[in-house]
Every structure is written in C-alpha cells, then in structure tokens.
Amino acid sequence: MLKVAIVGCGKIADSHAAQINRIQGVELVGVCDREELMAKQLHDRFSVKGYFSDLTELIHEAHPDVVHITTPPQSHFEIAKQCLLQGCHVYVEKPFTLDAIEAEKLIQLAEQKALKITVGHDDQFRHAARRMRSLVAGGYLGGSPLHMESYYGYEFGELGYASGLLRDEQHWVRRLPGKLLHNVISHGIARIAEFFTTATPLVISHGFVSPLLRRMGERQLVDEVRVIVSEEERVTAYFTFSSQMRPALHQFRVYGPKNGLVLDQDNETLIKLRGGRYPSYMEQFVPPLNFARQYAGNFLENLRLFLACDFHPKAGMKFLIESFYQSIVKSGPVPIPYREILLTSRIMDTIFEQIDRRALDGSEELDSMPSFTKSPH
Amino acid sequence: MKGTILPEKMIICPEDLILVTGAAGFIGSKLVEILLERGFRNLRCFARPSSNSAKLKSIVQRCGGAARVEIITGNLLSREDCIAAAKDVTLVYHLAAGRGQKMYADAYMNSVVTTRNLIEGCLHHHSLRRFVSISSFSVYSNTGKPGGRLLDESCPVEQHPELRGDAYAFAKVKQDELVAHYRKKFGVPAVIVRPGYVYGPGNEGITGRVGIGTFGIFLHLGGSNRIPLTFVDNCAEAIVLAGLKQGVDGEIFNVVDDDLPSSREFLRLYKRHVRRFPSVYLPHMLSYLLCYLWEKYSQWSEGQLPPVYSRKEWHTAWKPTRYTNEKLKSLLGWMPRVSSREGLCRFFESCKQKGRHA
Ligand SMILES: NC(=O)c1ccc[n+]([C@@H]2O[C@H](COP(=O)([O-])OP(=O)(O)OC[C@H]3O[C@@H](n4cnc5c(N)ncnc54)[C@H](OP(=O)(O)O)[C@@H]3O)[C@@H](O)[C@H]2O)c1
Numbered sequence: 001m002l003k004v005a006i007v008g009c010g011k012i013a014d015s016h017a018a019q020i021n022r023i024q025g026v027e028l029v030g031v032c033d034r035e036e037l038m039a040k041q042l043h044d045r046f047s048v049k050g051y052f053s054d055l056t057e058l059i060h061e062a063h064p065d066v067v068h069i070t071t072p073p074q075s076h077f078e079i080a081k082q083c084l085l086q087g088c089h090v091y092v093e094k095p096f097t098l099d100a101i102e103a104e105k106l107i108q109l110a111e112q113k114a115l116k117i118t119v120g121h122d123d124q125f126r127h128a129a130r131r132m133r134s135l136v137a138g139g140y141l142g143g144s145p146l147h148m149e150s151y152y153g154y155e156f157g158e159l160g161y162a163s164g165l166l167r168d169e170q171h172w173v174r175r176l177p178g179k180l181l182h183n184v185i186s187h188g189i190a191r192i193a194e195f196f197t198t199a200t201p202l203v204i205s206h207g208f209v210s211p212l213l214r215r216m217g218e219r220q221l222v223d224e225v226r227v228i229v230s231e232e233e234r235v236t237a238y239f240t241f242s243s244q245m246r247p248a249l250h251q252f253r254v255y256g257p258k259n260g261l262v263l264d265q266d267n268e269t270l271i272k273l274r275g276g277r278y279p280s281y282m283e284q285f286v287p288p289l290n291f292a293r294q295y296a297g298n299f300l301e302n303l304r305l306f307l308a309c310d311f312h313p314k315a316g317m318k319f320l321i322e323s324f325y326q327s328i329v330k331s332g333p334v335p336i337p338y339r340e341i342l343l344t345s346r347i348m349d350t351i352f353e354q355i356d357r358r359a360l361d362g363s364e365e366l367d368s369m370p371s372f373t374k375s376p377h
Numbered sequence: 378m379k380g381t382i383l384p385e386k387m388i389i390c391p392e393d394l395i396l397v398t399g400a401a402g403f404i405g406s407k408l409v410e411i412l413l414e415r416g417f418r419n420l421r422c423f424a425r426p427s428s429n430s431a432k433l434k435s436i437v438q439r440c441g442g443a444a445r446v447e448i449i450t451g452n453l454l455s456r457e458d459c460i461a462a463a464k465d466v467t468l469v470y471h472l473a474a475g476r477g478q479k480m481y482a483d484a485y486m487n488s489v490v491t492t493r494n495l496i497e498g499c500l501h502h503h504s505l506r507r508f509v510s511i512s513s514f515s516v517y518s519n520t521g522k523p524g525g526r527l528l529d530e531s532c533p534v535e536q537h538p539e540l541r542g543d544a545y546a547f548a549k550v551k552q553d554e555l556v557a558h559y560r561k562k563f564g565v566p567a568v569i570v571r572p573g574y575v576y577g578p579g580n581e582g583i584t585g586r587v588g589i590g591t592f593g594i595f596l597h598l599g600g601s602n603r604i605p606l607t608f609v610d611n612c613a614e615a616i617v618l619a620g621l622k623q624g625v626d627g628e629i630f631n632v633v634d635d636d637l638p639s640s641r642e643f644l645r646l647y648k649r650h651v652r653r654f655p656s657v658y659l660p661h662m663l664s665y666l667l668c669y670l671w672e673k674y675s676q677w678s679e680g681q682l683p684p685v686y687s688r689k690e691w692h693t694a695w696k697p698t699r700y701t702n703e704k705l706k707s708l709l710g711w712m713p714r715v716s717s718r719e720g721l722c723r724f725f726e727s728c729k730q731k732g733r734h735a
Contacts (some may be wrong), residue, residue: 010486130728
C-alpha cells in the first residue's frame with residue numbers, strides 16, 4: 001500500500017484527494033495545512049486517516065511515501081525540499097517553483113536522494129493529449145516536430161478570484177515573479193517544452209496589459225502575451241496567452257515534415273492534418289468529409305469514454321498521479337521528464353524577464369529583446 | 378412597517394460601537410442603512426479591499442448624517458485584521474461569507490475560518506455584548522421534522538453536509554457548529570439568524586427552489602411549494618433586531634416574509650413582469666427520482682457527474698414545506714417593512730432594469 005499525503009488544503013487539494021481515492025493500492029494517510037480548520041475540512045470530506053497543521057508532524061506521524069504539494073507557488077520550493085530531505089517522493093502542483101534555479105535544485109536533490117518528483121501538468125495527460133503523444137511517437141508527423149502553436153486562453157469571470165485579483169493590490173498572485181502569467185501559463189508552455197530538445201532555445205516575447213484591463217485602471221497585470229520560441233532555427237513554436245480573444249482557446253498544434261495535428265483541449269478532440277494533397281477538385285471535397293469523419297470519431301470516442309466511466313473532468317490528473325505512483329513502485333521512468341520541467345521553467349523565466357524589462361524600459365520595440373533561456377546551472 | 382424595541386429593552390445604546398462584516402454586500406449594505414435610520418451613530422463597516430463599496434459609500438453619504446461611520450478594509454482571514462476590527466466593539470453583525478462559491482475550500486475559508494478569526498478577535502478585547510451570526514435555511518436537512526411539513530427553528534440541521542454536494546451549505550453548517558462551540562466553551566453571547574432566500578434589488582436571480590435553467594429550457598421544480606422568500610429590507614430588519622433585543626442570547630431565528638408566493642405564482646409573475654422564457658414543470662415525484670438517479674450515478678461513476686443533485690438536496694430545495702416567522706415576531710417584535718406584493722414589484726422592476734443594462 002502506497003501512503004500518500006497532501007500539503008495545502010485549498011481548492012486544488014479537493015481534486016487531488018478525489019483522484020487519489022480513486023486509485024487502487026493507495027491510502028491517503030494525512031492532510032496538512034497551516035490553518036488547521038482547512039486541514040480538518042478536507043479530512044472530514046474525504047476518507048483520510050489524519051490531519052495536521054505542521055509538516056514535520058505530518059511526515060513523522062503519518063509516514064507518507066509520497067507528498068502532494070498544493071500550496072501557493074511561493075512555498076513549493078521549501079516544502080518540496082523538506083519532503084525530499086525526509087525521504088518522500090513529491091508531486092508539486094503547477095507552477096513547479098518560482099524560477100528555474102529552484103526547479104534545478106529540487107530535481108538535483110531528488111536525484112541525489114534517489115527519490116522521484118513531478119509537476120502537476122495534468123492537462124498533458126487527458127485522453128486526446130495522450131492520443132496525440134502516441135501518434136507523434138508513432139511517426140505520424142513524418143519526423144520530429146518542426147513547428148508548434150500553443151494557445152492558452154483565459155477568462156476573467158465576473159466574480160470570485162479574478163475580480164478579487166483585479167481589485168486587490170496585495171493579492172498573492174501579484175507577488176509572483178510572473179504575476180498572473182506565472183500562475184496560469186505553465187500548461188501551455190509545457191506542451192511546447194515537451195518537443196524541444198535543446199536546454200536553451202531562443203525566446204522572443206511581447207506582452208502587454210489589455211485595453212480592457214487598462215480601462216479598469218490596471219497597469220501591472222500583463223494579460224496578453226505572444227511568444228516565439230526557436231531552437232537553432234530548426235524547431236520553432238508560437239505561444240499565445242490571451243484574456244481577450246474569443247473563444248478562449250486551449251489548443252495545441254504541431255506540424256512535422258509530413259503531417260500535422262490539432263489538439264483541442266476544451267472540446268477534447270484531436271484532428272489529423274494530412275500533409276498530402278488530393279488531385280484537382282478533390283482537394284475541396286474530400287478533406288471536408290475527412291474532417292467531418294474525424295470529428296464524428298472524436299465524438300464517439302468521448303461518448304465511449306463517458307460510458308466506460310473514464311471521462312471525469314480530472315481524468316488527466318488521475319492518469320498523471322497513477323503514472324507517477326507506478327514510476328515509484330516499479331522504479332520506472334517518471335511521467336514528465338525532468339528536462340521538460342526545467343525547460344518549462346526556463347522559458348517562463350525568460351518570458352517574465354523580457355516583459356518586465358519592457359515595462360521598465362517602456363520600450364515598444366519587439367525585435368530589440370530576443371534572448372536565450374539561461375543555460376542550466 | 379418596522380419592528381420597534383423600547384430603548385430599555387436594547388442591549389446597547391446608540392453611541393456604542395457596532396461592527397458589520399460583509400458591509401459592502403447585498404444584505405450588509407441594507408443593514409447599515411437600517412442601523413443609521415434607527416439612529417445608531419457609531420458604526421464600523423468591514424469590507425475587503427476588493428469589495429465594490431460604491432453602494433455602501435452612497436448609503437453612508439445619504440443616511441450617515443452626524444453618525445461616525447468608519448469603513449475599514451481588510452480580510453477576515455487575517456487574525457490581525459479581525460483583532461483590529463473587533464476593538465471596542467459591543468455588537469457584531471457578521472454577514473461576511475463565501476457566497477456563490479462552488480469550491481468547498483473557498484466557501485469554507487470565507488465562512489468558517491473567517492468566523493473563527495472574528496470571534497477570537499472579539500474575545501481578545503472583552504467588550505462584546507452580542508455576536509449575530511448569519512446562517513441560512515440551507516443548513517436544515519428538512520427530514521425527520523417534528524411538525525411534519527412545517528420548517529421552524531427546532532428542525533434538525535444536516536448531519537452530513539459533506540454528502541449534500543453543496544459547498545455553501547457545508548460551510549454554513551460548519552459555521553453554525555463553530556458558533557455553538559464558542560458559545561458553549563467561551564460563553565460568546567451569540568445569536569444565529571437563518572434567512573430563507575433573500576431577494577430584492579441587488580440579487581436579481583431566480584432561486585433554485587423555483588427551478589433550474591438547463592440547455593435553454595427552465596425546469597420548474599417548485600410547483601405549488603411556497604418559496605421561503607424574504608425581501609432584503611425585511612431580512613436586514615430581522616438581523617438588526619436580533620442584535621439589539623435583550624434576552625435572546627443563544628436563540629436561532631428563521632427569517633421569511635408573510636404571504637409567501639408559491640413557486641408557480643412566482644414564475645408566472647416573473648414571466649409577466651420581467652421576461653418570457655420556455656419552462657417545463659417537473660412533478661415532485663419525477664424530480665425526486667431524477668435526484669436519486671443522479672446521486673446514484675455520481676457515486677457509481679466516482680464523480681464523473683458532480684454530486685450536485687441528490688435526495689438530500691431535493692429535501693432542502695424542492696420538498697413541499699411550510700415556513701413560519703412566528704418566533705421572529707413573538708421574540709423580536711419583527712414586522713416586515715415591505716409586503717411580499719410590494720417586494721415582488723420592486724424585485725421585478727430591478728430585474729427588468731438589470732436586463733436592460735446587461
Ligand atoms: N442572499 C441570500 O439569499 C442569503 C440567504 C441566506 C443567508 N445569507 C447569508 O447572509 C449573509 C450576507 O449575504 P449576502 O447575500 O449579502 O452576500 P454577499 O453580497 O456576497 O456579501 C457577502 C460579503 O462577505 C464579504 N466577504 C467574503 N469573504 C470575506 C473575507 N474573507 N473577509 C471579509 N469579507 C468577506 C464579501 O466581500 P466581497 O464583496 O469582497 O466579495 C461580501 O461583501 C451571508 O452570510 C449569507 O450566507 C444570504
């Protein structure tokens with residue numbers, strides 16, 4: 001029986017507890033939050049053995065093999081470090097750490113201690129994303145990816161978190177190095193990082209506060225970002241983060257020398273883009289039919305998964321957690337390679353630096369600021 | 378009409394400091410207005426930095442007169458803010474809560490952790506004479522009632538709110554438990570007020586007790602049920618009285634208006650006065666069956682559908698029930714300020730206005 005604990009009993013902890021409880025051979029032995037009442041409420045709603053308000057107590061009394069860290073990002077590094085030092089494997093919610101330096105230190109420590117660590121990029125393990133990964137691995141693109149486009153849309157709801165964030169100058173999200181972006185974009189960046197091989201791609205980013213937010217008096221929260229990432233003028237990617245664009249897409253497009261793929265996370269669909277052409281008028285008639293067939297296939301697949309009771313909103317999280325536990329139990333490879341976690345952190349750091357520099361310079365010139373991600377330490 | 382309490386029957390006098398949390402909210406701002414109208418001259422209104430305090434400020438400007446009204450900003454999640462807010466306070470109207478939040482953590486944090494911090498803040502200073510905590514009808518299980526269909530203050534509270542699938546109800550049950558704990562253990566002079574559905578300008582939705590909108594069709598679930606409405610002015614008046622009246626520490630008060638409309642009447646009037654939309658009536662047997670099936674499927678599928686409909690939920694929201702405000706009238710001398718007829722007219726007018734501006 002693998003013993004698991006959760007540290008940080010806020011919103012996302014509910015999803016962790018629910019998914020952990022669905023996995024065979026796993027026991028949730030403790031939940032911990034500095035605010036004891038929060039730990040207690042999670043304990044009361046899920047079948048958990050104990051609740052704690054102190055991390056050391058949790059580790060010494062509940063003896064978890066794995067700790068899930070679901071606290072705000074500012075505390076990820078310290079908590080993860082302490083858990084690793086105490087011999088626990090660690091699952092850290094996204095964003096992994098505040099910057100790449102912290103990320104490197106954690107991964108090094110995990111390796112030194114022969115423990116495993118992963119990050120909660122669970123969107124990459126949803127059904128359609130997994131189908132995409134196996135098509136790419138099976139050579140559908142006709143070679144390694146040449147170009148990618150990752151769209152990550154964001155909607156400021158009328159209520160709750162977003163309006164609190166907009167009106168509250170002291171909100172914790174504002175204190176992150178990348179502010180709003182830091183808390184949101186890692187899913188979209190990680191998709192790109194998965195297919196890059198270099199540790200130091202060139203990054204050119206352009207970010208600004210949207211006219212909508214500016215009208216509301218906001219000057220700090222960058223909510224529109226466009227990024228180009230390039231590896232030795234061989235592999236390139238565009239990343240778009242937008243709070244204004246509708247639909248608020250969560251899409252990933254990847255193109256190889258022969259074919260391409262479009263993953264739509266919101267619709268849970270994967271569409272193949274055939275590189276070859278049909279003769280004459282056939283090009284205008286066959287592909288639309290082919291797309292219709294593919295969409296119907298996606299619909300049927302989603303329906304099948306739903307009927308098979310495997311279409312939960314957090315199906316990706318369950319798969320990632322399960323794969324991570326398997327990697328621990330069977331001493332296999334981790335579901336997210338460390339290279340990918342580090343590259344995601346480095347690309348994010350570079351984006352934030354460039355956007356910050358632009359804000360300080362007041363510079364409007366996009367071409368003046370490309371920079372390579374910092375080399376690994 | 379408004380409830381009157383003779384000054385000698387009040388636990389505080391007009392100069393004593395009153396703290397109102399959630400003061401920028403829907404009910405809180407009305408409560409401040411009533412307190413000022415009643416001549417209380419020393420108010421501390423607590424709002425978050427992110428709160429939209431425009432309405433509260435305009436009330437203070439309009440009704441404040443010579444009163445000392447302090448609007449302080451902070452977060453009840455901070456113990457320091459709570460200690461500062463509770464300084465010298467004799468009466469607390471605690472309305473702040475995590476309303477409209479679907480996530481358990483948010484609802485719980487902003488209702489239970491905040492309440493604990495605030496009570497402890499008050500205990501820090503020793504000036505408190507009453508703590509009025511606002512609960513809700515959603516805490517009642519509405520099963521196993523001694524009076525059959527009548528829901529009153531003696532009815533049982535949900536024992537397993539975690540199974541209801543309703544984060545708000547869970548938090549409210551836990552908030553009440555916490556207040557009871559502090560009352561018992563530390564002698565906090567607490568009163569709990571449980572309003573039904575509070576309606577009026579500022580809260581223009583149709584309560585789920587009438588029905589739910591799905592895929593363009595409104596499922597009418599209430600049928601001939603009375604809807605436990607209370608107009609915002611009436612509700613705020615009841616809360617004010619619960620804070621002032623001598624000898625009611627430890628009591629619980631349900632708040633509903635007189636002459637409650639049935640769900641069917643409400644829907645008919647809404648369609649006539651605000652806007653037309655297609656609706657289908659689902660008889661109670663059928664809605665119960667659907668809730669049952671949803672609950673079972675949700676359990677069997679390990680949450681592929683969230684457990685938002687269940688038999689427990691049906692009992693609180695759609696089971697035919699009668700309501701009473703007898704205790705409110707007899708112990709607090711409460712009388713509705715606004716009749717249901719007038720309240721509905723004002724509500725529909727504001728819904729129409731809001732629709733126009735949307
Ligand atoms: N409306 C109803 O039908 C109804 C029915 C039964 C009971 N109640 C109860 O009545 C009370 C008032 O409800 P309402 O309808 O007036 O709701 P509301 O308009 O949402 O007001 C609640 C207020 O609480 C504030 N608040 C939330 N978390 C806080 C925190 N951590 N620190 C400080 N303030 C915080 C909110 O601030 P922001 O403005 O910054 O969000 C808001 O102003 C609540 O306790 C509610 O549960 C309401």
